[in-house]
Amino acid sequence: MSNAIATRTLGADVGRRDGPRKVTGAATYAYEHPLTDPAYVVPLLSTVARGRVVGIDAAEARRLPGVLAVLTHEPAPELADTSNPELAILQSPAIHFRGQIVGAVIAESLEIGAHAAALVRIEEQASDHDVVLRVDHPDVFKPDDDGTDTAHGDAEAGLRAAATTVDATYTTPQQHQGAMEPHTSVALWRDDALRLYESTQSVHGVRETIMEVFGLRAEQVEVTAPFVGGGFGSKGEVHANTVLAVIAARAVPGRAVKLALTRHHVFTLGSHRTPTIQRVRLGADASGGLLAITHDVWAHTSRMKAYIDQVAAATRMMYAAPSIATTHRLVPLDVPFPSWMRAPSETPGMYALECAIDELAIALRIDPIELRIRNDPPADPDSGKPWSSRNLVACLRQGAERFGWARRDPAPRRRRDGRWLAGTGVAGSTYPVFHTPGSQAQIEFRDDGRYEVSIGAIDVGTGTWTSLSQIAAEALGVPHERVALQIGDTALPYSHVPGGSAGITSWGATLFGAARAFRDRHGDDPAPGDTVTAGAPDNPAEDAYAMHAFGTHFAEVRVDADTGEVRVPRMLGMFAIGRVVNPRTARSQLIGGMTFGLSMALHEEVVMDAALGAIVTPDLAGYHIATNADVGDIDAAWIDEIDPHVNPMGTKGIGELGIVGAAAAIANAVFHATGTRMRDLPITPDKLLRAHMALGA
């Protein structure tokens, strides 16, 4: 194997292999697999937040020509496993949130299905509901989860001894992943077997869950997903829509059914990020050395199922202090089921921590970059393990240089350009290097001289088609053009969900393991048909080191002093991400994460009406995500970092790092511009103006 070729392959600026297919619309997403004469499924949703269905009259709908079936809980569709309340749909008349599936129509066309859905009369009996997160809720509880609370040292004593303290409460609203492709299934039940074309982040994960819920064997469930229109965590777990599609397919065996959630449906059925209330306390000595850090988190969950994001996880390892304490509490409410959203824990948690650090820097009159450098821990404060690599300080220094931080006057509200107040802010970022072991890959040498590399991985837009081809080529020591990659199907070797930015890290290590096994068995000059299936060996370094990616965000904002509108003309991210497989797609992912963070800072909020228990922003007009005109110049760069411990490639996950801390950098810049500290996201004009008026500004 030639090192020269290897070097050209891993780290090469290669355009997306699927690029031409995507720009011409030829890439096939779940709903678009050509099937003969499909039927259409239209879900019926509850309109109260808590209660029960007391009557269903579907007679008129069933009489409508073109209606094949109306499904309700009478009779309840048979499920083998109803232990997951999110997936146990139509099993009882109980309603647990507004927007829950209480029935469905199967029809010859979408139009007939929508018409019939409007004809089904569902009588609901409402009970008192509660959808409002508050820290003094009587039902608040400590989740039954190891590591929910952590404590090193005596934080209260540390705070008492501190020369300067910050005690601030931050809130983040319920947020929505908002993948452009809604959750979609095409299901065909034939000869006791299920064929699924699914919009998912994990074909094997879907198979496993559907096997459990329906009591099927692996060979009865095939799942295909060559292209996925974004997931951001919302398609990481199976949700109720997929179960409904399978129930519907079983109701009309031999005929494919298509179920695409509408944009409205996705808001209640596609999961969401929980709102959080976070109290952060910091204590420092006069020179800025941290003595104590506490981070207490309250979030909501469904009354039916406890779901927790470890929001304060990053606080345990980000900075050095003799005492660090974190807690998490959940409030069960009559809300839809929360789940993962891009960097589920770190995104809200680092918003609070990195704003608090900024507040401390201002209180201490120390530059916020200098304060972070002063408290950079030599080893992981939580586990005590050495870092596999930690280059936050390098990111801060190099990012500051590139952004022009040295010219910054730290005083707030000093820079005015007509109506516009200008400011800059900085925040740190981190994300763990997760490994999901157990994936397998097959490598076969073909008679056309190419290596067919098969793994049940997924490309949700991250660039997997391209980057895994590069990694396979590197591992095999051939140009990437000689790799024919196959992903996105349960017919391929088993692969885990690419959650936690673990995709390239885990799949790549698997390909390295398989390539080594292939060369061991077949040598460098294989014969056509030579095949190996193998996985990655365990990485002993995983237990020995704390493994994280790091980064810093710099933001420049302009705030309209009259309207409170915040604009972000410039953002720079500087990251430490180990080895970069493909600089083009890596930069896109990082910029994409930063854009997501900008959107979180300024726009995104699922507004839940307390009286109705209803989401009143269930579309893209009500739930604002950043548009092109909301985004200015965003650039992402990375330092040279070699991490010999993380995996054979030396890579760290990057899909989530770009969002972590981005909103804090913007909030900190808003303070610098206006002198007003905005602790409740999103930073909308109404809040900023109100705060200004309160200040008499």
Next chain:
Amino acid sequence: MDIDITLHVDGEPRSLSVDTRTTVLDALREQLGVTAPKKGCDHGQCGSCTCLVDGRRVTTCLSLAVAHDGAQITTAAGLGSERDLHAVQQAFVDHDGFQCGYCTPGQICSAAGMLDEARSGFPSDVTADLTADVVLDADEIRERMSGNLCRCGAYVNIVAAIGELAP
């Protein structure tokens, strides 16, 4: 009620019978198997379904098929092919102006239509001088492309791609 119509899709006349409630988008995707335009919201809020209808960019999810008998509809698949990309498509590939690709055919059609509008002198909300020739700087491109949402956050690269072709 069903009505017989003809849509000229990417240069091909396609005759079909449509429910009067069927949108152009659903007629294309569900009846004609033309899946380049995507359904992201079905409310005209995301732009994923954007096609060029008689040369102008249109959100096809808000257009009823029965009202478009005889229309010329160009999708991203009609602008170029995988082996012969349209200049806008090539620029998107070169600048990595997409990730998941779901909003992309709509972005491509919107960009092609928008470049044409600019060449024809159409001003936008951020055009300072309504009588001068349009200069598509970054702010103009951002404004004119804001009917097309991209959740992956590829806007920076989309602006760079279109900027390469701007008059």
